[in-house]
Amino acid sequence: DDIFRRKASILISQESEYIKCFTQILEDLTCFWEDEKESTAAEQLPYSFYYQEEGKDEKACILSIQQTAAKTMYYICSFPMEDVTLFTTLSLKIKSVHGESILRQRSLLVDQVVILDAPSNVSVQINWTRQLVIRWHPPDFKHLQDSIMYEVNISTSDVQKVEVIMEKTELVLPNVKGHTTYTIAVRAKPNEISFNGYWSDWSEPVTVVT
Amino acid sequence: DDIFRRKASILISQESEYIKCFTQILEDLTCFWEDEKESTAAEQLPYSFYYQEEGKDEKACILSIQQTAAKTMYYICSFPMEDVTLFTTLSLKIKSVHGESILRQRSLLVDQVVILDAPSNVSVQINWTRQLVIRWHPPDFKHLQDSIMYEVNISTSDVQKVEVIMEKTELVLPNVKGHTTYTIAVRAKPNEISFNGYWSDWSEPVTVVT
Amino acid sequence: IPVRPICDSRVMDKFIKEAKEAEIAMESCTNTCDLTEELSLPDPKVNVKEWMQMDRKAQAKEVWNGLAMFTRAMLQVRELVSDNALIYSVDKTYSNIRSVTRVLKSLNVQEELASSSSLQTPLTVRTLRRLFLVYSNFLRGKIKLFVSEACRQDER
Numbered sequence: 001d002d003i004f005r006r007k008a009s010i011l012i013s014q015e016s017e018y019i020k021c022f023t024q025i026l027e028d029l030t031c032f033w034e035d036e037k038e039s040t041a042a043e044q045l046p047y048s049f050y051y052q053e054e055g056k057d058e059k060a061c062i063l064s065i066q067q068t069a070a071k072t073m074y075y076i077c078s079f080p081m082e083d084v085t086l087f088t089t090l091s092l093k094i095k096s097v098h099g100e101s102i103l104r105q106r107s108l109l110v111d112q113v114v115i116l117d118a119p120s121n122v123s124v125q126i127n128w129t130r131q132l133v134i135r136w137h138p139p140d141f142k143h144l145q146d147s148i149m150y151e152v153n154i155s156t157s158d159v160q161k162v163e164v165i166m167e168k169t170e171l172v173l174p175n176v177k178g179h180t181t182y183t184i185a186v187r188a189k190p191n192e193i194s195f196n197g198y199w200s201d202w203s204e205p206v207t208v209v210t
Numbered sequence: 211d212d213i214f215r216r217k218a219s220i221l222i223s224q225e226s227e228y229i230k231c232f233t234q235i236l237e238d239l240t241c242f243w244e245d246e247k248e249s250t251a252a253e254q255l256p257y258s259f260y261y262q263e264e265g266k267d268e269k270a271c272i273l274s275i276q277q278t279a280a281k282t283m284y285y286i287c288s289f290p291m292e293d294v295t296l297f298t299t300l301s302l303k304i305k306s307v308h309g310e311s312i313l314r315q316r317s318l319l320v321d322q323v324v325i326l327d328a329p330s331n332v333s334v335q336i337n338w339t340r341q342l343v344i345r346w347h348p349p350d351f352k353h354l355q356d357s358i359m360y361e362v363n364i365s366t367s368d369v370q371k372v373e374v375i376m377e378k379t380e381l382v383l384p385n386v387k388g389h390t391t392y393t394i395a396v397r398a399k400p401n402e403i404s405f406n407g408y409w410s411d412w413s414e415p416v417t418v419v420t
Numbered sequence: 421i422p423v424r425p426i427c428d429s430r431v432m433d434k435f436i437k438e439a440k441e442a443e444i445a446m447e448s449c450t451n452t453c454d455l456t457e458e459l460s461l462p463d464p465k466v467n468v469k470e471w472m473q474m475d476r477k478a479q480a481k482e483v484w485n486g487l488a489m490f491t492r493a494m495l496q497v498r499e500l501v502s503d504n505a506l507i508y509s510v511d512k513t514y515s516n517i518r519s520v521t522r523v524l525k526s527l528n529v530q531e532e533l534a535s536s537s538s539l540q541t542p543l544t545v546r547t548l549r550r551l552f553l554v555y556s557n558f559l560r561g562k563i564k565l566f567v568s569e570a571c572r573q574d575e576r
Contacts (some may be wrong), residue, residue, distance in 0.1 A: 023564060063550070081508075085518040085522060087425060087519055143433065144434055147430050237468050265543075292467065294469075295466065297466050298464065354565075355566075356429045357429070
């Protein structure tokens with residue numbers, strides 16, 4: 001679906017592991033990989049996928065498939081919620097359906113592969129002391145809204161800069177120039193203290209003329 | 211005594227239950243109520259007070275009395291330390307001494323009726339960028355100092371505002387005006403996650419001239 | 421900056437908030453939340469003075485044993501519920517209990533194989549509502565106190 005495609009495209013640009021995984025709000029986990037061969041319409045999938053939590057039995061995941069823009073295939077495993085455990089090593093394996101040989105493997109911590117939604121409702125105001133006051137709403141992160149860091153991209157026709165904001169949803173930019181068009185967008189990521197992951201998409205850009 | 215009177219006055223303004231209870235450092239529990247009749251000098255108290263922990267036998271508490279400013283009476287039960295149990299329901303009953311009928315009852319969790327002491331050592335500094343840096347010491351709370359929230363009251367002759375600070379003991383106030391007298395006081399309360407309760411007294415106010 | 425995830429109080433707070441959500445979700449329960457079997461759960465009550473005087477090993481035992489009992493109870497309950505909203509709460513809680521267990525392991529507390537003799541007598545519950553109330557009290561109480569103390573010792 002659409003959400004999957006957005007998060008997948010983030011991972012494809014930021015993650016070099018063959019098996020790519022992400023969680024959105026820590027109660028879900030999706031892993032996928034792209035098979036470079038063009039898909040056949042064969043009824044049986046050529047792969048099977050297994051996961052194993054430290055100290056527990058290996059389980060199989062039922063794969064779904066999706067065609068990519070390049071006509072290749074995504075193989076996708078959506079984990080059942082009760083098997084999403086944080087702070088523990090999860091081992092993943094792709095096997096060939098025939099022959100049980102391990103084709104690829106990876107291990108990861110679910111708490112380290114978060115992809116948040118983009119921040120929303122970005123607003124910009126100019127206050128009386130010529131400051132830009134930029135505010136936004138945090139993405140959903142299940143009681144961890146105060147554990148998010150942000151990048152705020154501020155650009156004019158001349159310059160572009162990015163400010164990193166820790167755990168706040170406001171940035172006050174002093175000394176802005178007059179008669180200038182400022183374009184602002186914000187993206188989010190866990191603050192890397194207890195949780196980590198990838199940068200979200202940029203929010204819709206907002207423009208203000210000073 | 212004096213501590214009782216201070217905490218009692220907090221409860222009287224914040225709690226509508228007839229039987230009011232508080233704990234200070236989680237090892238103690240005091241319950242009391244105000245009898246609106248003026249006190250008689252009778253030797254025997256007209257009430258008895260019982261408490262019961264889930265799954266245990268009911269126990270009687272020895273009541274003490276104190277006269278209020280309005281000449282009515284406080285009836286007070288100070289729990290023995292070994293009967294102060296948190297995270298389990300405690301049932302309370304006032305009975306009339308003659309006749310055993312239940313006059314009032316209430317149930318509560320001791321961990322939800324904390325009244326902390328006021329924060330101490332409030333200090334205010336003005337830094338070079340015209341910010342007020344306000345710091346204070348947390349009240350004693352059994353190694354749970356990171357589970358306290360604060361209200362900081364900042365007032366000048368014109369305006370008054372209250373900021374809520376979660377789990378930190380510092381507030382930086384930007385853009386303060388020059389030649390103004392700021393008066394600052396801080397109060398504390400558990401942060402409502404593991405523990406809850408009532409707002410403490412305000413600390414001694416501290417004044418600074420910018 | 422906290423040394424370990426568990427010492428970032430926001431992590432434990434997240435689990436506590438989610439336990440309360442599950443507890444509140446059970447308020448909509450009527451008779452559908454009566455269980456056909458009794459569940460055995462750890463007693464969440466704490467006398468703070470006694471708790472502080474217990475040695476760390478004994479506290480760890482209470483905590484480990486309690487988490488194991490909740491894990492078992494959630495698996496048991498999973499077989500008994502069919503309502504989707506309830507299944508969500510049960511699965512979510514099961515997953516959270518395992519995450520809490522993992523995170524406690526990072527405290528290097530020796531996992532104690534509890535000989536039940538020295539532990540507090542377990543509680544018996546017969547409704548989902550009570551199950552989630554006890555779970556939330558256990559997390560707010562014994563686990564939170566245990567973790568705060570461990571992280572405080574860590575800082576020194």
